[in-house]
Amino acid sequence: MNAVAWLNYGALAGALALSAAAAALPRSSDQRAPAGRQDAAARPVEAAAPEASPAALEDHAGALVPLRDFRRIASASTVADELLIELCEPDRVVAFTGYGARRSPRGYRYAGKARVEDTADVEALLALQPDLVILNGYGDPRRIARLREAGLTVYDLGPMRGLATLVSNAHEVAALVGHPERGRRLAAALVQGMAAVAADIQPPQRRRGMYLSGYGGRLFGGTAGTSYNDVLTSAGLIDAAAAAHRDWPEYTAEQVLTLDPDVLVTNTGMRKILCAQAGLERLRACSAPGGVVELDDALLGDPGPAMLEAAQTVRSAVYGAPAAPGAARAGGGSPARNPGTKEN
Numbered sequence: 001m002n003a004v005a006w007l008n009y010g011a012l013a014g015a016l017a018l019s020a021a022a023a024a025l026p027r028s029s030d031q032r033a034p035a036g037r038q039d040a041a042a043r044p045v046e047a048a049a050p051e052a053s054p055a056a057l058e059d060h061a062g063a064l065v066p067l068r069d070f071r072r073i074a075s076a077s078t079v080a081d082e083l084l085i086e087l088c089e090p091d092r093v094v095a096f097t098g099y100g101a102r103r104s105p106r107g108y109r110y111a112g113k114a115r116v117e118d119t120a121d122v123e124a125l126l127a128l129q130p131d132l133v134i135l136n137g138y139g140d141p142r143r144i145a146r147l148r149e150a151g152l153t154v155y156d157l158g159p160m161r162g163l164a165t166l167v168s169n170a171h172e173v174a175a176l177v178g179h180p181e182r183g184r185r186l187a188a189a190l191v192q193g194m195a196a197v198a199a200d201i202q203p204p205q206r207r208r209g210m211y212l213s214g215y216g217g218r219l220f221g222g223t224a225g226t227s228y229n230d231v232l233t234s235a236g237l238i239d240a241a242a243a244a245h246r247d248w249p250e251y252t253a254e255q256v257l258t259l260d261p262d263v264l265v266t267n268t269g270m271r272k273i274l275c276a277q278a279g280l281e282r283l284r285a286c287s288a289p290g291g292v293v294e295l296d297d298a299l300l301g302d303p304g305p306a307m308l309e310a311a312q313t314v315r316s317a318v319y320g321a322p323a324a325p326g327a328a329r330a331g332g333g334s335p336a337r338n339p340g341t342k343e344n
Helices: 003-022 078-087 098-103 122-127 142-149 163-176 180-196 227-234 253-259 270-275 307-319
Strands: 056-058 064-066 073-075 093-097 114-116 132-135 154-156 208-215 218-221 263-267 292-295
Touching: 056 163, 073 078, 073 114, 078 093, 078 098, 078 132, 078 163, 078 180, 093 098, 098 114, 122 142, 132 163, 142 154, 163 180, 163 227, 180 227, 180 307, 208 227, 208 253, 208 270, 227 263, 227 307, 263 270, 270 292, 292 307
Parallel strands: 073 093, 073 132, 093 114, 132 154, 208 263, 263 292
Antiparallel strands: 056 064, 208 218
């Protein structure tokens, strides 16, 4: 195995360790950098020393949010949806996102709550009378500024970049709802769960994989720095795009052919579109049985706790379900492949 493959194999373990250490506790009001706001990932681990009872948290936009007993919490992002479901008493949450209620596999848990459709609709949010709005800021920062100008207390969880930011967000939401111990438990479960999904797949047996989707004749991916990379790596795949690309790249057909992964991971119904595109029919994944794994995009593209379920589904489709405890092969070899029901 070449050096790049070995580096990819080690990426998840390294990312998990850094995520757990750097996000051990949320930022409190006395942890601000004296000369401008520091990025959380750049802070030394010792800077996360706990306060007995912090008075406020600094969000990812640098705003201080005083801690109090919030009783009318509105979620305005899908990550906030899922974290509130896991960490907060249901009667303290007044609204979840409309997208999450409609598309999440666990959307039934949002029943009976109001829906936030668009943070640009300030009047609709004000009508809910929330004492806290939790969201992941992205795009135009003026949207959050308008919410604050309208008198709403907003906590910005920052960008959604997979496990590294999710672990931090779990601690932050738990602190906001007054139960930091819940955040510690959830973060530990996520880190350990993601690391365990394909722990039995040894490096020489790990296949090269790639997330790819196509729209309007254009090709898009998700690799290092995103939840797609976390899902692939946790599932026991070597992310074929991670050495040369980051974030959410747009590819040419030639770039995809050069990468030529063993496995394509994509959204449901996308195999036919991708493998019919000029040139891509030559991809080994398009011609190999089980070379394309399809998942519902609401699961595969979810940067929240559902990443664990997505990774488990991909792992089972590519390598088969993990052996039952005590039934593993001697030497830890790769289990027999099982195409499963999620791939074509």
